Amino acid sequence: MPLSTGVRIGAYEILALLGTGGMGEVYQARDTRLNRVVALKVLPAEKVADADRKRRLLREARAAASLNHPNIVTIHEISEEDGVCFIAMEYVPGRTLEQVNSGGGLPLKDAMKYASEIADALGAAHSSGIVHRDLKPGNIMITQDGRAKLLDFGLAQFIEAAPPAGETATLRTMPGAIVGTAAYMSPEQAEGRTVDARSDIFSFGLVLYEMLSGQRAFRGDTWMSTLAAILHAEPRPLREIQASIPGWMEQHVARCLRKDPLERFQTMREVKRALAEALPDATFPEATFLDSREDTGSIAVLPFVNLSADKENEYFGDGLAEEIINALTKVPELRVIARTSAFAFRGREQDLRTIGQRLKVATVLEGSVRRAGNRIRVTAQLIRLADESHLWSDRYDREMTDIFAIQDEISLAIANALQVKLAAPRRQTGNAEAFQSYFKGLYWFQRYTADSLARAKESFEQALRHDPGYAPAHGGLATFYFGLGALGIDRMVEMAPLAKAAAQSALEIDPTLSVAHSVLGLVAGAVEFDWKSAERHFQAAMAAEPVPPLVRVQHGLYFLTPLGRFDEAVAQYRRALETDPLSMMVHFALAFAYYCKGQYDDAIEHAARAVDLYPDYWLVHFAMGLALYQKGCVEQSIASLETTLRLSPSFVQGTGMLAAAYVRSGNPGRAEKLMEEVRERSLKRYVIPTCFGFYHAAIGQGDRMFEYLEAGLAERDPYLTRMDAEPCFAPYRSDPRYRDLLARMNLG
Structure with a gap:
């Protein structure tokens, strides 16, 4: 009473x-x-x-x-x-979110403001080891000045009540039973299983879904039917309810609502980052989503300097750094810079503070490695950049067979110095020779020349001879084969089956290997034109953080861009830059996304910054040339495309675009000479037909253009899947042959 x-x-x-x-x-x-x-x-x-x-x-x-x-x-x-x-x-004067959201959903700006504040609150609680367990609109107060405040943290697990007829019944039995409010439970709650922070992430997704749509994601006539829907049904897509909801928002909410906790965002910090990077600046400032501790909980592992007599041993120091990076990325509260950005400073005389500012990190690990026969000496030091003080340093003189123990000891020492908890090491191979060969393959693959690619393949295969069960080496081969087809070095129709087989071999050994799932997504979409299957593979590739930046780029270039989802592609690239701010490939992809969106000034500006970072990286010059061409800056476009081909002579798509630029500049003779050189080259080695398609599109020869595009489709040139984003084909989009090409790629 x-x-x-x-x-x-x-x-x-x-x-x-x-x-x-x-x-x-x-x-x-x-x-x-x-x-x-x-x-x-x-x-x-x-x-x-x-x-x-x-x-x-x-x-x-x-x-x-x-x-x-x-x-x-x-x-x-x-x-x-x-x-x-x-x-x-x-005492909080105001109304609950349930009372505030009594109509058809909230305006996007209001929903994002409340989502930001709810996410901040949950993140703070989770970092203190507290799970809410009963997040719902009725437990969220909206104050009179418009702030969201959460109630009843951690208390729901102790309250036991028999459920009334309504579907919002609060349920609790004894340990191992159901806890929470039925309409806002996670599947693991509904089954009475142990819950963690990811259960709150599911409930957060339900609350966000309701704020955006005005409807519950899962509804039933009784609490039992509601639980059944949570366990077995999928919510109605948000954009079917509110067409104005951005596609990226629908995607992020759907990820929160995955049945399997492993497929959701793993921390509220990840949720905040995803929302912040996808939000238009005018909607809500990104800073609201960011954790104030991110600057301090951050590290870059620089490549270990090779002091060995044999300079080829440089790959060994790279592998050591890479494995330490992999171990540290498993720490949710630590932001770890990816390999490609951390290694960008190799051979550059820059002080550590400058490196820290460029990478936006508070600490740096640097070291050296010297190998002589079967002996190895590793030195390492962890430096706080604010005052350049040494947080930790050590030297290891060991046998080569101890290399894995050295990696684990360094990773643990870093974790202790930064006061974070390191997960137990998950070793992909116990074979030191396989480990060395694999990282030698990565070392050569990054250089992307014909000679280095041959060496990369040889190294990956050597790793598998040492350890046939080494999943990353299979994944390396899969990426290698797809890359050969994508660059037109070999026929994609021949490379795709090899890439697919290598990826499947990797997944038979390690079903969670992100890069292998990504390659299957590449083949399913860009080669087989099965976009639903591609989406499933990319979802698997991106199911667990940290998502490799290369996987985000592949998802954006070969899945989101062909489907015209350019804003989502930009969001993926920006997320990749968060941990890989100096990645050459990510910077190219972002400039190319702006080009596809028709934002040529933005594409030129971003490509120019990327060229300053990497003057010898041909792809950013290519992106610059494309955007300058569409802006009408033909002479500048020619200069950029000439640089592209000087740095990568085998990139014949660039030759086709350069010839088109010469035609536009009033120099058709030079254009024809370039294309004749490509024709002569095609008599000796494979040349992608699409490069001729670009050229004939530029000179207005539609019939010849379609002949070459048909040939490119037969060869499964992945670039064709992005043809609807390519402005040079715009004059032909009303042609039935153009629509037929798109339809046969399931893009019509």
Whole structure:
């Protein structure tokens, strides 16, 4: 029976009943000691009758009381008076989110503001080891000044109630049973399994879905049918309900709502980053989503300097650094710069502070490696860049067979110095020779010349001779084969089956290998034109963080761009730049995305910055040349495309575009000479037919253009899947032959 006005519980005088529920009764009360108004939650006596249960409840409530965050309702006191357990907390005038969102959904700007604040609150709680377990609109207050504040952290697991007929029943049985509110439960809650922070991420997705659409994601006539929907059904796509919802938002909410916790975002920090990078600046400032501790919890592992007599041993130091990077990326609260950006400073005389500023990190690991016969000496030092002090350093003189132990010891020392918890090492191979050969393959693959690619293939195959069960080496071969086809070095119709077989071999050994799933997505979409299958493969490739930057680029270039989802591609590239800010491939992909969107000034500006970073990387010169051509800066376009071909003579697509630029500049003779050279080359080695398609498109020879595009389709040239984003084909888009080409790629 509700308490009457004027009744006192300890120091608190009851003023009014605010509400009741499975968590007890909530009153407005006055703290007579401090003369302040509070909210007093009185817990049901029958729920805390058991002494052990009461002790656990109070312990959990005190843990929640330790949270100090502007978007979490502050708990002032947890106590018991005359057998009555109560929690005194901050009184928040306002309405619940459930009351605020009573129509057809909230405006995007409001929904994103509340989502940001809810995500910040959950992130703070999770970092303190507290899971909410009962996140729902009724537990989110919207204050009178428009801020979201969360209630009832960590308490739901202790409340047991028989469910009424309504689908929002709060459910709890004994350990191993169901906890939470039915319509906002995660699948693991619904099955009574152990929950962690990812359960709150699912519930967050449900709340965000409802804010955007005005509808619950899972509905049923009873709480049992609601639970069945959560376990077995998929929510209606958001854009079917509200067409104005951005595609990237639908994608992020869908990822929150994956049935398998491993396929969701793994931390609220990941959720915040995804939303921040996808949000238009005018909608909500990115800074609101960012954790203030990110700058301090960050590290770049620089390539270990090779001091060996044999300079080819440089790959060994690269491999050592790469394995340390892989170990550290498993720490959710640590931002670890990816290999390609960290290694960008090799051979450059730059001080550590400059490197830290470029990579936006607070700490750097640097070291050296010297190998002589079967002996190895590794030195390493962890440096805090703010004052260039040494947080840790050590030297290891060991046998080569101890290399894995050295990696683990360095990673553990870094984790201890940065006060983070390192996951148990997950070794892909115990064979030191396989390990060395694999990283030798990566070393050569990055150089991307005809000679280095041959060496990369040889090294990957050598790794597999040492250890046939080494999944990353199979994945390296898969990426290698697809790359040969994509660059036109060999026929894609011949390379795709080899890439697919190597990727499948990798996944038979390690079903979680991201790069292997990504290659299957590349083949399914860009070669087999099965875009639904491609989407499933890319979802698997990106199911767990950290997602390799190369996988994000492949997803954007070969899946999102062919489907015209340019904004989502840009969002993927920006996420990749977060941990790989100096990646050559990511910078090219971002410039190319702006080109596809018709934002030529943005493409030129970004490509120019990338050229400053990597003056010898041919792809950024190519992106620059494309955008300058469309801007009408033909002479500058010719200069960029000439540089592209000087740096990569075998890139014949660039030759086709350069010939087109010469035609436009009034020099058809030079254009024809270039194309004649390509024809002569095609008599000796494979040449992608599409390069002729570009040229004939530029000189207005539509029939010849379609002949070469047909030939390119037969060869499964992946560039054709992006033809609808290529401005040079725009004059032909109304031609039935053009529409037929798209239809046969399932892009019509």
